[in-house]
Amino acid sequence: MTVGGGSVLGIPPSSEGYVLEARGLTKRYGSVIANKEVQFGVRRGEIVALLGENGAGKTTLMNMLFGMTAPDAGSVLIDGGPVRLQSPRDALALGIGMVHQHFMLVPPFTVAENIALGVEPSRRGILDLSDLEAQITALGRRFGIDIDPRALVKDLSVGQQQRVEIIKALYRGARVLILDEPTAVLTPQEADDLFKVLRGLAHEGTGIVFISHKLREVLDVAHRIVVMRRGAVAGEVLPRDATPESLASLMVGRDVLLRVEKAPSVPGNPVIVVRELVVNDDRRVRAVDGVSLSVRTGEIVGVAGVQGNGQTELVEAITGLRATQSGSLHLGERDLTRATVRERTDAGLAHIPEDRQRHGLVLPFTVAQNMILNRYYRLPFSRWMVMQAKAMRDQARDLVGRFDVRPANPEARVGSLSGGNKQKVIIARELSRDVRALVASQPTRGVDVGSVVFIHGALIAARDAGAAVLLVSAELDELLAVSDRILVMFRGRIVGEVEAATATREEIGLLMAGGVGRVIVPATN
Ligand SMILES: Nc1ncnc2c1ncn2[C@@H]1O[C@H](COP(=O)(O)OP(=O)(O)O)[C@@H](O)[C@H]1O
Numbered sequence: 001m002t003v004g005g006g007s008v009l010g011i012p013p014s015s016e017g018y019v020l021e022a023r024g025l026t027k028r029y030g031s032v033i034a035n036k037e038v039q040f041g042v043r044r045g046e047i048v049a050l051l052g053e054n055g056a057g058k059t060t061l062m063n064m065l066f067g068m069t070a071p072d073a074g075s076v077l078i079d080g081g082p083v084r085l086q087s088p089r090d091a092l093a094l095g096i097g098m099v100h101q102h103f104m105l106v107p108p109f110t111v112a113e114n115i116a117l118g119v120e121p122s123r124r125g126i127l128d129l130s131d132l133e134a135q136i137t138a139l140g141r142r143f144g145i146d147i148d149p150r151a152l153v154k155d156l157s158v159g160q161q162q163r164v165e166i167i168k169a170l171y172r173g174a175r176v177l178i179l180d181e182p183t184a185v186l187t188p189q190e191a192d193d194l195f196k197v198l199r200g201l202a203h204e205g206t207g208i209v210f211i212s213h214k215l216r217e218v219l220d221v222a223h224r225i226v227v228m229r230r231g232a233v234a235g236e237v238l239p240r241d242a243t244p245e246s247l248a249s250l251m252v253g254r255d256v257l258l259r260v261e262k263a264p265s266v267p268g269n270p271v272i273v274v275r276e277l278v279v280n281d282d283r284r285v286r287a288v289d290g291v292s293l294s295v296r297t298g299e300i301v302g303v304a305g306v307q308g309n310g311q312t313e314l315v316e317a318i319t320g321l322r323a324t325q326s327g328s329l330h331l332g333e334r335d336l337t338r339a340t341v342r343e344r345t346d347a348g349l350a351h352i353p354e355d356r357q358r359h360g361l362v363l364p365f366t367v368a369q370n371m372i373l374n375r376y377y378r379l380p381f382s383r384w385m386v387m388q389a390k391a392m393r394d395q396a397r398d399l400v401g402r403f404d405v406r407p408a409n410p411e412a413r414v415g416s417l418s419g420g421n422k423q424k425v426i427i428a429r430e431l432s433r434d435v436r437a438l439v440a441s442q443p444t445r446g447v448d449v450g451s452v453v454f455i456h457g458a459l460i461a462a463r464d465a466g467a468a469v470l471l472v473s474a475e476l477d478e479l480l481a482v483s484d485r486i487l488v489m490f491r492g493r494i495v496g497e498v499e500a501a502t503a504t505r506e507e508i509g510l511l512m513a514g515g516v517g518r519v520i521v522p523a524t525n
C-alpha cells in the first residue's frame with residue numbers, strides 16, 4: 001500500500017471533499033468492460049446510492065475501492081490522496097469497510113467473538129473479551145445499533161447479523177461503509193431498520209455507499225444517487241429531482257414504463273390445488289411444511305416471503321423438479337402428485353423457472369430451438385421422429401415478434417441474449433400454447449427494468465385468457481402490482497393471506513417476519 005500526496009503523482013487533490021474517490025477506474029474481464037473510466041466519490045456523512053441493473057458494474061467498482069480487485073487503469077483516492085490498495089486489509093487500515101451480500105460470520109460464535117476474529121492479534125496482544133463486549137455496546141449506543149455482544153450469531157435474524165457486520169466494520173475504524181445490495185435478504189421492516197442505522201451512521205460522519213437496484217429504496221435513503229449503466233456512470237441525481245421513471249430511464253438508457261394496467265380478476269374454478277404438501281430441501285431438511293393452497297382460473301396468486309422460506313422447494317415440487325414427501329397436487333380433477341415433468345407440461349402446466357440457466361434454457365441452442373423445448377416431440381415440430389425445420393422457424397419468427405425478443409433473430413444463440421431477453425424467450429415458449437396453469441418463480445430477477453413491465457403484462461394476459469397463475473417473488477412491489485391475492489410464506493408454511501388491492505407493505509412485511517396473524521397485545525411482564 002502506498003499513500004501519497006496528490007501532487008506527487010500529478011493528480012490534483014480532490015476539490016469535491018470526497019473521503020473515498022474513484023478516478024477513471026477501468027476494469028476489463030476478457031472482452032467485457034466491467035468498468036469504463038468511472039468517476040465516483042463519497043463524502044463524510046453522505047449516503048450515496050449506487051444504482052444499476054444486474055451486470056452494470058456496481059460490484060466491480062466497489063471491489064476496486066475495497067482492494068479486492070486491481071483496476072486496469074485509473075486511481076483510488078482517500079482523503080484526496082491516491083492510494084494503492086493491494087488487499088481489503090489495506091482498505092480497512094485506511095478506514096474503508098464493506099458489508100458483503102453473503103455475511104462472513106461464524107454461526108456458533110458470539111457477536112463479540114466474531115468481531116474479535118477479524119482483529120489482528122499482533123496489534124492488541126491477547127484480546128480481552130469482556131473489554132471488547134463493552135466496546136461493542138458503546139459503539140452500538142453511539143451509532144444507534146441495538147446488538148447484544150454475547151448473543152450467538154446463529155440465534156440472530158438476518159437483519160441482526162447484518163448489523164454485526166456493520167459493527168465489525170465500525171470497530172475496525174471504518175469511516176466509509178460500502179454495502180452491496182444489503183436489502184436483498186431483508187423484510188421491508190428490516191430494510192427500514194437498516195435505513196435508520198445508515199442515517200444514524202451518516203449523522204455521525206460516516207460516508208455510506210449503498211448499492212441497490214431498487215428504485216424505491218434509493219429514493220428513500222440516499223442523499224445522492226449515482227446511476228451506472230454498462231460499466232459507466234450514466235448520471236447523477238438528487239432524490240428530490242428524481243422519480244422512479246427518471247431513474248429507470250437512466251438505468252436502461254431509454255424511456256420505460258413502470259406500471260402495468262390491470263382489470264379486477266374474475267376467478268372461476270380452482271385449477272392448481274395443493275393439499276398438505278411436505279417437501280424436503282437438498283439437505284433433507286423439511287422446507288415446505290404442510291402447505292395447502294389453490295389458484296383459480298383467471299386469478300394471479302402471489303407468494304411473498306424472505307428468500308429461503310420454502311418458496312423455491314414449493315415451486316419445484318409443483319413443477320415436478322423435486323420429490324414430495326407427502327401431500328398432493330391436482331391440476332383441476334387430475335392428480336399430478338407423482339407425474340413427470342413432461343406429463344405436467346402436457347396437462348397444461350407452464351413454468352417460468354427461477355434459475356433460467358439451469359432449468360429454463362439450453363444456452364448454446366438458438367432462440368428458435370429453445371422456443372420449442374417443451375414440445376419438440378410433437379406435431380408439427382416432429383413427424384415420425386423427424387424435426388420439422390420450417391415449422392420451427394415460422395413459430396420462432398412469430399414468437400420473437402410477439403414477445404419483443406431483442407435482437408429479433410430466431411437464429412441467435414440464446415446464451416448471447418441479455419437476462420431480460422432470455423426471460424422473454426422462456427415466457428414466449430411457455431405461454432404460446434394452451435396453458436391451464438402457470439407457475440412463475442422470480443420472473444423478473446436480473447431482468448432489465450425495461451422488460452419488467454412487458455413480463456408483468458404477459459402474466460396478466462395469461463390470467464385474462466383464463467390461466468391460473470402462481471407467482472413467487474421476492475419483490476414485494478412486483479407482487480402488489482401483479483397479484484390478485486397474496487399468500488405469505490414463513491419457515492415452510494403459509495402464515496397469512498391478503499388481498500393485493502388493499503394490502504399494505506407493512507402488513508405483508510410483518511407476516512414475512514413470522515408474525516402469524518397474531519393479535520399484537522402489549523407485553524404484560
Ligand atoms: N470475476 C469476473 N470475471 C469475469 N467477468 C466478471 C467478473 N466480475 C464481473 N464480471 C462481469 O463484469 C460485468 C459487471 O459485473 P458486476 O460488477 O458484478 O455488476 P453488478 O454488481 O452491477 O451486477 C458483468 O458483465 C459481469 O459478468
Ligand SMILES: [Mg+2]
Pocket residue numbers: 058059060
Ligand atoms: Mg453486484
